[in-house]
Amino acid sequence: MTGSTLTVEELDDRVVVTLRRPEARNAINAAMVRELHEVCTVLEERPRLLLLTGGDGVFAAGADIGELRERGRDQALQGINSRLFDRIARLPMPTVAAVDGYALGGGAELAYACDIRLASPAAVFGNPEPGLGILAAAGACWRLRDLLGASVAKQVLLAGRRLDADDAMRLGLVAEVVPTDDLLKRAHALLDRMARSGPLALRLTKLVTDAPGGHPVTDDLAQAILFESSDKSVRMDAFLAGGRS
Structure with missing residues (x-):
């Protein structure tokens, strides 16, 4: 390039x-x-x-x-x-x-x-x-x-x-x-x-932060996508496992 x-x-x-x-x-x-x-x-x-x-x-x-x-x-x-x-x-x-x-x-x-x-x-x-x-x-x-x-x-x-x-x-x-x-x-x-953050979480956080005006529905929709992602499950499982050890 x-x-x-x-x-x-x-x-x-x-x-x-x-x-x-x-x-x-x-x-x-x-x-x-x-x-x-x-x-x-x-x-x-x-x-x-x-x-x-x-x-x-x-x-x-x-x-x-x-x-x-x-x-x-x-x-x-x-x-x-x-x-x-x-x-x-x-x-x-x-x-x-x-x-x-x-x-x-x-x-x-x-x-x-x-x-x-x-x-x-x-x-x-x-x-x-x-x-x-x-x-x-x-x-x-x-x-x-x-x-x-x-x-x-x-x-x-x-x-x-x-x-x-x-x-x-x-x-x-x-x-x-x-x-x-x-x-x-x-x-x-x-x-x-x-x-080290979730790449999809970073992308959606930037998108929501830059959205003009902001709106709770935008936050909810972005969070809904992340809640269904495998990355969220893997990262939270790792967090919980670390907390138990």
Whole structure:
């Protein structure tokens, strides 16, 4: 699966994707969008956890400005980046972004689309799009509000505030700030913990959590499916047997 802009490692329970455009600080271009869609296809056909990170001390410093400069109304209406990030957000199994260095513009929006974010002390999140005469149209205008609240979202989106690792941790954007050398190790440990859960339970928990509005009937239907699963019986039998010993 490895392409011109990504390094992709497929494991039994997870896929690890590293953004690699060092000459452009991992800026997201059309080739990277295409290759990330290919990763999504693989994960939709065989659901697994996803770890997304950036190479060379940068997560992604934005979308490719040279390509954006040439896009017009028709390309905007295609939602080139937003459709990809929505697809990543809707992947069946949980996704983790391990962010080292800049995650700006489209890079920040890619991180926002993941379920959980870890950061190195060098991580910086921001959305400077209005300074280029455009808006953060690939999810930041509503995803960041949902993650951090309207006040902080407007500070980032309207006033150009950048969130360093400490800000991101304090505000809840990232789950943990980890020394750079330990970032991927800690991300894998998080995925290991997730992988010990029932895969169907993880999928349905993510689906219900992301469902707009929420409703008790949705919870009931998802639980009904899990109550009839063999995985539930095996795991509860093992729990009960352990409790008796």
